[in-house]
Amino acid sequence: MSTTAAELKELHDLHQKLHEVQEKLEGGPRRIAAREQIVSKKEAELEAARAKLKQMKLSSDQKSLQLKTNEAKIDSLKAKLNEAASNREYEIITSQIEADKVANSVLEDEILASLDSIDVQAKLIEKLQQELESAVADCKRFKAEFEETIPGLKDDEAQLQAAIKDAESCIPASERAHYQRLVAAHASSALAAVEENACSECYTMLEANTIVELNVGKIRFCRSCGRLLYRV
Ligand SMILES: [Zn+2]
Known part of the structure; x- marks a missing residue:
């Protein structure tokens, strides 16, 4: 897992925990x-x-x-x-x-x-x-x-x-606005882990170059559902 991926996973976890707390409230x-x-x-x-x-x-x-x-x-x-x-x-x-x-x-x-x-x-x-x-x-x-x-x-x-x-x-300034829009729209599911080379939110298979880019720590979004992806 790249540093970015670990940080994004951490961010996703925090969003999910926040969602759980807000659900209770x-x-x-x-x-x-x-x-x-x-x-x-x-x-x-x-x-x-x-x-x-x-x-x-x-x-x-x-x-x-x-x-x-x-x-x-x-x-x-x-x-x-x-x-x-x-x-x-x-x-x-x-x-x-x-x-x-x-x-x-x-x-x-x-x-x-x-x-x-x-x-x-x-x-x-x-x-x-x-x-x-x-x-x-x-x-x-x-x-x-x-x-x-x-x-x-x-x-x-x-x-x-x-x-x-x-x-x-961990999200570069250039992608921040895009990320904020995703959070506004999807809250805790603004991010999606990549599982078996597919987006875990919509199950669309990722292209090989997207996987490579994710591996080197680039910020990529699912081309189908738009989620911010990270590889675990
Ligand atoms: Zn997706």
Whole structure:
């Protein structure tokens, strides 16, 4: 490996390390946002489940009230039976009482079923509450852990940026602007190692004279993808 190649490899390594650090710095807020989204989703689920429970209780209460009203009606019909003026009237009242009893029996079944559903819904709410609590805790823990790493990552970033500046001195001034454009476009993959006489970024085979030039420490770019090449 020529001196230039070793220096370029070092520069490439530094760029890759900087990329890793920056990924961590940028990835943290993204991953926090994803966790916050889970929390919001759980909150919405819980709110919807609570609204549904409220509606279920209301409907059950209405049925119970209806049952009581019907029972009162049956009582008053029974009282009327004693005052019936004719057999015909007696039969009409009796059949009304029967019809109301049937209606009440249906209502009773419905009330029992709704109480079961209310129980199931209450359990679901409990489960959702636990899930929400654990999502909130997970989000909080992740946030705290990430925030703790920020100062260290920022230090690493600054150190790597300074080291990259130093390492860039191996690139002749005439090629510096070209190199900077590559970094702006491709960041850590602005440079590419030559592996088995091919560019490791785009796998294009290099011409023999390019290999020779690289061997003597010249700065060469891949003719296909434009990366700054170095031989390892
Ligand atoms: Zn290439």
